[in-house]
Amino acid sequence: MRHPDAPAPGELLGAHYGQCFGCGGDQPHGLHLEARAGEGVSLTAEFTVQPAHQGAPGLAHGGVLTSALDETLGSLNWLLRTIAVTGRLETDFVRPVPVGTTLHLEAEVTAVAGRKIYSTATGRVGGPDGPVAVRAEALFIEVKVDHFVDHGRPEEIQAAMNDPDQVRRARAFEVNP
Numbered sequence: 684m685r686h687p688d689a690p691a692p693g694e695l696l697g698a699h700y701g702q703c704f705g706c707g708g709d710q711p712h713g714l715h716l717e718a719r720a721g722e723g724v725s726l727t728a729e730f731t732v733q734p735a736h737q738g739a740p741g742l743a744h745g746g747v748l749t750s751a752l753d754e755t756l757g758s759l760n761w762l763l764r765t766i767a768v769t770g771r772l773e774t775d776f777v778r779p780v781p782v783g784t785t786l787h788l789e790a791e792v793t794a795v796a797g798r799k800i801y802s803t804a805t806g807r808v809g810g811p812d813g814p815v816a817v818r819a820e821a822l823f824i825e826v827k828v829d830h831f832v833d834h835g836r837p838e839e840i841q842a843a844m845n846d847p848d849q850v851r852r853a854r855a856f857e858v859n860p
């Protein structure tokens with residue numbers, strides 16, 4: 684399943700798109716999640732909860748935690764070199780996550796069946812071996828790049844396609860450059 688050109692274990696994946704809420708460096712209130720390739724089709728990621736991510740006072744919003752899981756799981760597609768979007772994502776919230784906490788995430792693909800990619804992720808607090816705070820099961824569905832071109836707002840699609848950097852242009856849509 685792991686693509687031969689997938690980044691080596693330990694390598695940072697980097698942002699796939701600067702404006703991505705999950706990983707982009709150009710989103711001031713984004714998660715700035717950093718993912719690192721693991722063995723097989725797995726990876727680890729870190730995200731530190733900022734004041735802009737609160738739901739209840741001093742605690743991370745559940746939807747933001749789900750976003751961190753979604754981004755981590757979505758990053759697995761880069762190891763498969765498959766373009767896919769989230770079809771289904773089920774989250775268990777096991778412990779509250781205070782602002783300032785670094786969430787240590789890990790994710791892996793568990794099965795691929797046709798266009799369907801099944802994956803699972805956990806987020807731990809207090810360190811990579813700390814207690815589980817959130818976990819998720821996901822189903823991603825493989826799509827053609829037309830999915831983004833047909834449905835994305837034209838100004839962002841045009842800007843991403845006109846990016847002079849070929850690798851950035853390809854990664855915005857997670858296409859193999």
Ligand SMILES: CCCCCCCCCC(=O)SCCNC(=O)CCNC(=O)[C@H](O)C(C)(C)COP(=O)(O)OP(=O)(O)OC[C@H]1O[C@@H](n2cnc3c(N)ncnc32)[C@H](O)[C@@H]1OP(=O)(O)O
Pocket residue numbers: 699705753754755756757758767768769770771797798799822824826854855856857
């Ligand atoms: C650029 C790269 C992105 C980087 C990653 C960033 C991380 C963040 C990832 C995201 O958040 S992506 C954004 C959130 N997701 C979306 O906006 C997707 C919106 N949904 C769709 O566009 C369509 O519903 C979708 C492409 C997912 C499926 O439509 P299709 O018409 O292509 O699929 P189809 O109905 O043919 O179903 C294909 C198979 O998947 C199954 N399936 C589809 N959606 C499902 C679902 N929700 N639950 C369970 N199964 C589902 C479906 O039953 C079927 O199974 P079988 O092959 O066994 O028949």
